[in-house]
Amino acid sequence: MSRIGKKPVELPNGVTATISGQTVEVKGPKGVRSFTATDDVDVILEDNAVSVKPRGLSKRARQQWGMSRTQVQNLVTGVTEGFKKELEIQGVGYRAQVQGKTLKLALGYSHDVEYAIPEGIDIVCAKPTEIAITGMDQQKVGQVAANIREWRAPEPYKGKGIRYKGEYIFRKEGKKK
Known part of the structure; x- marks a missing residue:
């Protein structure tokens, strides 16, 4: 189990996220950034937070789980603080x-x-x-x-x-x- 992947990415005030398929687009005060996740993970928007879940128990799915969550966190950090x-x-x-x-x-x-x-x-x-x-x-x-x-x-x-x-x-x- 990924300790990093389990935590949802909280969206601060003034930041919005939209998910279409595997693409996450984050808009904030500094601009717009997007990231396309692999097919090994599911990206879900719920309660003003973005969660990433693995689609299976394969090694690749578990590897992509934590990495995808960190990429989404970097999008949020980039559009708020830089x-x-x-x-x-x-x-x-x-x-x-x-x-x-x-x-x-x-x-x-x-x-x-x-x-x-x-x-x-x-x-x-x-x-x-x-x-x-x-x-x-x-x-x-x-x-x-x-x-x-x-x-x-x-x-x-x-x-x-x-x-x-x-x-x-x-x-x-x-x-x-």
Whole structure:
């Protein structure tokens, strides 16, 4: 039995959900999101809450049960609060700034790295060394953060690079004479 799957997803005030077949569409103050569940689970709307139940006892149905419930929960969270990832830049001369729909990164290369901000994602640089990525879609926010981090991942000797806020980088000792 899935402990996560058993709990219904409560819909807060101002959020409505409609179910047509296997598709769940959630409308809230930030916008509209939808998710299509597999045929292994039933999605039911009852008492201002969305419940997910497995259609059988097969392994696949039990796997999809908890995952589908979490996807519906992420829809509700996305249209109410949204998702946020924060990045920190460390290194001499490393900085970031937003210009229109482009993120400009100076990361020690001979040229500035320009990253086009995708639709549905907002990027804010409060300081030149901090990047905040927000949006309704958790997967998209995480993917954008990973793509930006990929340009200069933190290295273990000096710790220079782009890291997630609060991420610990295991430091190594350099060569000795």
